Amino acid sequence: MPPPPLSLRPLAVALAGMLALAAAMGIGRFAFTPLLPMMLRDGTVSLAGGSWLAAVNYTGYLVGALACMALPWVAPRTARAWQGARLARWGLAATVLLTCAMALPVAAAWPALRGAAGFVSAVVFLNVSAWCMGRLTVLGQPALGGLIFCGPGVGIVLTGLSASAMVAAHWPAALGWAAFGALSAVLAALAWPVLRGAALGERAAQASGAGSTHHALPPPGGAAARGLLTLGYALAGLGYIVTATFLPVIARAALPAGSPWPDLFWPLFGAGVALGAALSTRTPAAWDRRWLLAGCYALQAGAIGLGLVWPQAAGFALGSLLLGLPFTAITFYALQEARCLWPGAGDSFAGLLTAAYGVGQIAGPPMVAWMLHHAATPGQGFVWGLSVAAGALVLGAGLWAAMARRWPLAAGGDAMAGAR
Numbered sequence: 168m169p170p171p172p173l174s175l176r177p178l179a180v181a182l183a184g185m186l187a188l189a190a191a192m193g194i195g196r197f198a199f200t201p202l203l204p205m206m207l208r209d210g211t212v213s214l215a216g217g218s219w220l221a222a223v224n225y226t227g228y229l230v231g232a233l234a235c236m237a238l239p240w241v242a243p244r245t246a247r248a249w250q251g252a253r254l255a256r257w258g259l260a261a262t263v264l265l266t267c268a269m270a271l272p273v274a275a276a277w278p279a280l281r282g283a284a285g286f287v288s289a290v291v292f293l294n295v296s297a298w299c300m301g302r303l304t305v306l307g308q309p310a311l312g313g314l315i316f317c318g319p320g321v322g323i324v325l326t327g328l329s330a331s332a333m334v335a336a337h338w339p340a341a342l343g344w345a346a347f348g349a350l351s352a353v354l355a356a357l358a359w360p361v362l363r364g365a366a367l368g369e370r371a372a373q374a375s376g377a378g379s380t381h382h383a384l385p386p387p388g389g390a391a392a393r394g395l396l397t398l399g400y401a402l403a404g405l406g407y408i409v410t411a412t413f414l415p416v417i418a419r420a421a422l423p424a425g426s427p428w429p430d431l432f433w434p435l436f437g438a439g440v441a442l443g444a445a446l447s448t449r450t451p452a453a454w455d456r457r458w459l460l461a462g463c464y465a466l467q468a469g470a471i472g473l474g475l476v477w478p479q480a481a482g483f484a485l486g487s488l489l490l491g492l493p494f495t496a497i498t499f500y501a502l503q504e505a506r507c508l509w510p511g512a513g514d515s516f517a518g519l520l521t522a523a524y525g526v527g528q529i530a531g532p533p534m535v536a537w538m539l540h541h542a543a544t545p546g547q548g549f550v551w552g553l554s555v556a557a558g559a560l561v562l563g564a565g566l567w568a569a570m571a572r573r574w575p576l577a578a579g580g581d582a583m584a585g586a587r
Contacts, residue, residue, distance in 0.1 A: 173361045174252075177308035183361035184299035184315035187259060190354040191291035193322010193437070195262035195284050197411070198347045199224065201330035201433050204415045205340035211274060214416070214545065218536035221412045222529055223278045227285025229525030234286070235293045236518025251298040252362040258291035259355035267348030270341045289521060296502075297517075298362070313448030316495040320444060323437025323491075325350060331430035388574040393508050393516070395570055397523045399460070400501050402563035404527025406467055409549075409556040410474070410490055411436070412532055414483075417549050421478040428480040432487040439491025447496035456500040456507075457571040463493030463500070464564035471557040475550060531556065 173179040199221060206212045212220065265284045269277065299315050326347060333343050388395075410417070414436065418429035450459060466489055473486035502517055509516045535552040542548035 172363075174302070174364045175306065177303055177306045177311050179361050180299050180302050180306070181308075181311040181314040183358040184295050184312075185318040185321060186354045186358040187255060187291060187295045187362065188315060188318025189322035189325070190259055190351040190358070191262050191288045191295075192319040193324075194326055194347050194351040194354070195266055195291075196224065196228070196288040197319070197323055198266065198326045198344075199281065200412055201327050201415060201430070202340050202343050202347075203413075204419060204429070205330070205334065205338070205343055207416070209340050211272075211340060212277075214539060215536045218412075218532040218539070220277060220281050221532040224281040224285040225408070225525055225528035225532070227282035227287075228289045229285075229522055229529060230282075231286035231289030232293065232518050232521035232525055235290060236522060251294050252364060255291050255294045255298060255362050256359055258287045258294070259351075259358065261287045262291065263348055263352045263355055266351050267345060270344040270348065272341065289525070293518060293521060295362070302364075310448055313445045316444035316447070316499055317441040319495060320437045320440030320442070320491065322354075323440060324434045325437075327430070327434030327437055331427075331434070334430055388508065388570070392570060392574060395566060396501070396504060396508060397520060399563050399566045399570075400497075400520045401523040401527040402559045402566070403464065403467075403497050403501075404524040405530050406464065406471075406527070406556050406560035406563060407490065407494065408528045408531035409535055409552045410471060410487075413535065413549065413552075414487065417474070417553075418483050420546050420549065421474075421483070422480060426480065428483065432483050435484055435487040436491040436494075439488040440494045443492035444495040444499070446492075447499045455571055455576045456504045457567045460497060460500050460504070461564045461567035461571070463497045464560045464567065466493050467497075468557045468560035468564065471553050471560070475553055475557075527559075 173183075199217075203212075203217050206217065207214065262284065265280050265287065268280050296315060300309070300312050303309050303311050329346065329350070330343060333346070338346075414432055415429050418432050422428060470486040470489035473482045473489070476482070477486075501520060505516045505520055531552070534555065535548065538551045539545055539548035542551060
């Protein structure tokens with residue numbers, strides 16, 4: 168018998184999802200972070216200007232998430248025809264073009280390019296994760312989904328290590344953008360042949376049992392729990408974004424001039440992201456995701472605190488790794504919780520959560536730009552920004568703990584476990 172097509176091979180589907188997210192998220196969305204110090208050195212952007220470019224990118228991410236959330240409602244037939252694999256493939260093509268275009272010496276176009284890149288990254292993330300997870304469930308290998316969410320970390324490691332070599336070789340930032348565009352093209356080309364076919368969402372729901380929870384008790388909390396879930400997820404966006412945008416710049420300001428370490432902290436963050444994604448899929452289904460989320464938020468808050476109280480190479484290194492560990496785990500657990508709280512909403516509630524996360528991200532860079540303007544030194548401005556970010560994560564951890572105590576898992580036990 169001929170071998171099955173790649174889109175029906177579980178490992179190929181998982182690896183394609185990983186590579187797609189590495190291109191769209193690790194490069195299309197986050198390549199700006201390791202390249203920002205190079206752009207500052209070249210004089211092509213100021214620190215305040217870089218903050219606004221980051222905010223524009225996160226605004227695009229928000230708009231992309233809202234578009235994905237609204238599409239099935241405003242144009243259901245078009246959505247079904249173009250959803251999933253097709254949107255993901257064209258999103259990957261757009262990622263390559265937008266990344267390469269940042270190498271052009273047309274600074275006036277950069278806000279539009281970064282905004283479009285944010286939009287595309289949200290479209291790819293939502294469609295790739297839904298398509299791949301649905302296929303893996305139907306194919307009987309849902310545990311391979313952990314590989315998909317390793318993608319952002321893999322992309323961050325690749326860009327971080329590459330940027331470190333570029334800095335050592337005194338490359339201009341424009342050449343770095345071109346190189347990252349070429350890298351995203353390679354990753355997209357590897358994923359492209361697999362991302363084909365229907366999403367198989369209905370069969371996935373039947374296989375996972377998510378569509379047959381009508382015999383179980385309704386999930387606890389109702390609309391109130393959904394609102395708090397959305398707020399808690401927005402706090403995660405604000406909590407990590409200051410470090411994720413400015414980590415190499417912050418490290419350079421704190422460490423002695425000429426230290427090789429600042430270029431390595433971003434790859435360490437990416438390694439933590441990939442490791443955390445793999446570990447998150449191994450947590451037992453019976454564990455309450457709200458307590459896990461509270462722990463993830465507390466871990467990220469502690470990681471930020473390490474950089475504040477221990478502003479040396481070891482503190483930044485450990486903090487970067489610990490900040491990355493829960494990064495995609497938070498997304499993984501929050502989307503699981505969303506399916507439990509509102510199983511009938513399909514991907515729309517996931518789009519709403521992604522939009523709320525985007526609002527939190529958008530608030531971070533302008534806040535830092537304002538603090539840098541009013542602080543006596545850039546270092547003081549970054550301390551203020553990091554303190555607010557850590558506080559948001561502490562508040563989020565308390566929110567998840569309060570939800571878990573207010574609506575214990577036992578109150579809707581079978582429904583919650585079944586949806587997971």
